[in-house]
Amino acid sequence: MEEPLKQLLTLGRGYFEKKQYAQAEQYLAKIVEQNPTFADVFNMLGIIYHDQGQFARAQRAFESALKLNPAYTEAALNLAVIYNDMGKYAEAKEVYQAALSQQKGGPGELDPYVEKKIANMYGEIGDVFASSGVWAKAIEEYRRALALCPQFVDIRLKLGNALRDAGDNAAALIEYEQVIAQNPAFIPGHIQYGVALYSAGRRAEAVQVWEDVLVRSPGNKSAQMYLNLVKDPGKAEQAG
Numbered sequence: 001m002e003e004p005l006k007q008l009l010t011l012g013r014g015y016f017e018k019k020q021y022a023q024a025e026q027y028l029a030k031i032v033e034q035n036p037t038f039a040d041v042f043n044m045l046g047i048i049y050h051d052q053g054q055f056a057r058a059q060r061a062f063e064s065a066l067k068l069n070p071a072y073t074e075a076a077l078n079l080a081v082i083y084n085d086m087g088k089y090a091e092a093k094e095v096y097q098a099a100l101s102q103q104k105g106g107p108g109e110l111d112p113y114v115e116k117k118i119a120n121m122y123g124e125i126g127d128v129f130a131s132s133g134v135w136a137k138a139i140e141e142y143r144r145a146l147a148l149c150p151q152f153v154d155i156r157l158k159l160g161n162a163l164r165d166a167g168d169n170a171a172a173l174i175e176y177e178q179v180i181a182q183n184p185a186f187i188p189g190h191i192q193y194g195v196a197l198y199s200a201g202r203r204a205e206a207v208q209v210w211e212d213v214l215v216r217s218p219g220n221k222s223a224q225m226y227l228n229l230v231k232d233p234g235k236a237e238q239a240g
Contacts, residue, residue: 012026038068194206210224
C-alpha cells in the first residue's frame with residue numbers, strides 16, 4: 001500500500017473508532033476514490049451513512065463491501081439491518097441467513113458480535129409486529145432474540161409487554177420478574193412489573209413496586225402517574 005493511502009486509512013479509521021464520523025467520512029471517501037478495493041472501508045462508510053440516515057448510500061456501501069469480500073459477516077449483517085430499516089424484511093432475512101451460512105461452526109457457534117447483531121434484528125422485527133398489534137408474531141421474534149442474547153433486558157421487557165397486551169398476564173409477570181432479576185437498576189422493568197401486578201388484581205403489590213421506583217428514581221413521572229391513578233384518578237388525569 002502506498003504511503004499516502006496508508007495515511008488516509010490510518011486517519012479515517014482513527015476518527016471512525018472515535019465515532020467522529022464527519023471527519024472519518026472525508027478520509028474514507030478519498031480512499032474509495034483512489035483505490036476502491038478495501039471492503040472494510042466500504043463497511044465503515046456504510047455505518048457512517050446509516051448513522052446519517054442515508055439508507056440508500058449505506059446499502060450501496062455494504063453491498064460493495066460484500067462484492068469485495070462475500071464472507072464479510074459484519075458487512076452482511078449491517079446490510080441486513082439497513083434492509084430491515086428500509087422495510088425490506090425478506091431481503092434482510094435472506095442476507096443474515098447467508099451470513100449465518102458463512103459461519104464454519106454453524107448458528108450454534110456464532111461469535112458474540114454476530115449474536116448481538118442478529119438478536120437486535122429479531123427485536124426490531126418484533127417491534128414492527130408489535131406496532132401493528134400482531135402479538136403472536138412479535139412474541140415469536142422477541143423470543144428468538146432472547147434465545148441468542150438472554151441478557152438483553154430491553155427486549156425481554158418488550159416480550160413482557162407483548163405477552164401482557166396479548167392477554168397472557170401470567171407469562172408477562174414472569175418476564176418482568178426476570179428483567180428485574182437480571183438488572184435491578186432497569187427502572188422501566190419495575191414500572192411495567194407494577195402495571196402487570198395491578199392488571200392481575202394485586203393492587204397492594206403494584207403500589208409497593210411503584211413506591212420503590214420513586215425511592216430509586218425520585219420524581220419518576222411514570223411511577224407517580226400510576227400511583228396517582230390508583231390512589232386518586234383525578235390527579236392522574238392532571239399528571240397526563
